[in-house]
Amino acid sequence: MVVGSVAAIGAGLAAIGAGIGIGQIGKGAVEGIARQPEAANDIRANMIVAAAFVEAVALFAVVVALLGNG
Amino acid sequence: MGKNFKSLLVAAFSLGMMFFYNSSKAQDSVHHATEEHGKAEGGHATEGKFDVTKTILEHIKDDHSWHLWGHTSLPLPVILYSDKGFEVFSSSNLVDAHHEPAAYQGNYLYKTVEGKMKVVNADGSIDEAATKKVWDFSITKNVASLLFTVALLLIIFLSVANAYKRHGVKSAPKGFQSFMEPLILFVRDDIAKPNIGHKYAKYMPFLLTVFFLIWINNILGLVPFFPGGANVSGNIAFTMTLAVFTFILVNINGNKDYWKHIFWMPGMPVAMKIFLAPIELLGVFTKPISLMIRLFANITAGHILVLSLICLIFIFKSVFAATIAVPFAIFISLIELLVAFLQAFIFTMLAAMYIGMAIEEHHHHDDHEPHYHEPDVA
Numbered sequence: 001m002v003v004g005s006v007a008a009i010g011a012g013l014a015a016i017g018a019g020i021g022i023g024q025i026g027k028g029a030v031e032g033i034a035r036q037p038e039a040a041n042d043i044r045a046n047m048i049v050a051a052a053f054v055e056a057v058a059l060f061a062v063v064v065a066l067l068g069n070g
Numbered sequence: 071m072g073k074n075f076k077s078l079l080v081a082a083f084s085l086g087m088m089f090f091y092n093s094s095k096a097q098d099s100v101h102h103a104t105e106e107h108g109k110a111e112g113g114h115a116t117e118g119k120f121d122v123t124k125t126i127l128e129h130i131k132d133d134h135s136w137h138l139w140g141h142t143s144l145p146l147p148v149i150l151y152s153d154k155g156f157e158v159f160s161s162s163n164l165v166d167a168h169h170e171p172a173a174y175q176g177n178y179l180y181k182t183v184e185g186k187m188k189v190v191n192a193d194g195s196i197d198e199a200a201t202k203k204v205w206d207f208s209i210t211k212n213v214a215s216l217l218f219t220v221a222l223l224l225i226i227f228l229s230v231a232n233a234y235k236r237h238g239v240k241s242a243p244k245g246f247q248s249f250m251e252p253l254i255l256f257v258r259d260d261i262a263k264p265n266i267g268h269k270y271a272k273y274m275p276f277l278l279t280v281f282f283l284i285w286i287n288n289i290l291g292l293v294p295f296f297p298g299g300a301n302v303s304g305n306i307a308f309t310m311t312l313a314v315f316t317f318i319l320v321n322i323n324g325n326k327d328y329w330k331h332i333f334w335m336p337g338m339p340v341a342m343k344i345f346l347a348p349i350e351l352l353g354v355f356t357k358p359i360s361l362m363i364r365l366f367a368n369i370t371a372g373h374i375l376v377l378s379l380i381c382l383i384f385i386f387k388s389v390f391a392a393t394i395a396v397p398f399a400i401f402i403s404l405i406e407l408l409v410a411f412l413q414a415f416i417f418t419m420l421a422a423m424y425i426g427m428a429i430e431e432h433h434h435h436d437d438h439e440p441h442y443h444e445p446d447v448a
């Protein structure tokens with residue numbers, strides 16, 4: 001029998017969402033840099049900021065999962 | 071070139087050693103926790119059940135004493151206020167010879183239960199009614215670490231400021247000055263100016279303070295031994311204080327346009343204006359709340375990640391698990407160095423962005439073209 005908490009499933013779902021989101025950001029950034037290599041620095045900075053936003057949402061879910069567990 | 075490469079190698083090696091030390095340190099304390107837990111389980115010694123969640127939470131939360139090494143801890147002052155007045159005593163009174171929490175007779179009979187100060191009865195049960203009367207103003211590990219950070223920041227910035235006073239701002243920076251100058255210019259040119267605009271100078275003190283306070287606390291949180299090791303920026307009270315200050319600064323400086331965009335969005339039909347007002351008003355509060363949770367969650371998650379990798383060794387009960395767990399923990403620690411900077415940068419940049427949105431002057435409302443409001447960044 002599998003034992004676990006629903007919170008863990010929630011955290012997993014959030015990780016899937018964040019994975020898709022960060023993947024999209026990476027795709028967009030690489031495409032942008034390939035089109036316009038001279039803008040690479042600006043694109044990279046914006047990519048990191050956008051990735052941090054997506055990551056933060058996943059971490060909100062981790063916190064909720066942690067609280068739900070305790 | 072050769073010399074540069076060599077010094078780079080030395081730096082990389084020392085950094086690596088530092089994190090090895092981190093890992094071995096964590097192992098020690100985990101081992102210690104296992105022993106303790108084993109005892110609590112009823113004398114199963116070290117082979118007792120290992121509770122990962124409990125061990126990790128024990129390591130990331132605040133404490134009344136500062137763990138140094140092995141069984142040695144630095145006792146910190148406990149300051150309590152109750153209906154019988156203030157009292158101050160050392161936290162070493164709260165543990166017995168076996169490092170287990172013990173009761174201490176002050177104005178009430180005190181005992182720490184899971185790190186929280188509680189009033190207990192003579193038989194050891196918690197007296198909830200009396201606990202509510204006691205206010206805990208103790209210098210805990212986080213507070214002590216924060217005071218240390220403040221001292222560190224004062225030393226760094228006063229010495230740099232004095233150097234500018236002596237040599238003037240026009241001459242080339244010397245020594246430590248040349249390390250700090252690019253960082254300060256980074257905050258000014260890449261964070262304040264693009265987000266706030268020409269009125270940036272007024273907000274620079276706040277942005278610089280927030281940036282360096284968060285960064286230095288993040289880095290000290292990664293240092294595993296004494297002056298570091300407290301999880302300050304992974305404490306929600308700390309991040310809440312910073313977020314509340316941002317909230318106050320944004321709303322005090324908000325101009326007419328800012329409030330108009332919240333309560334009576336220009337360029338929209340009346341029905342839409344009424345519909346948008348509560349959403350925009352909610353946005354005023356969700357912005358600082360997201361600032362608070364983002365920093366807290368990122369730093370706490372980083373600490374949990376490193377600790378759970380080290381805990382793998384004790385889950386598998388094998389030293390061979392360390393060959394995988396330790397390199398992974400080092401890898402994550404190095405990523406956390408990047409995250410430490412990134413989170414300080416993001417917090418400061420978002421604060422600057424919110425300030426910029428609040429003081430922005432809109433000149434294009436006079437023409438009657440439909441105006442599209444940029445989506446809020448949560």
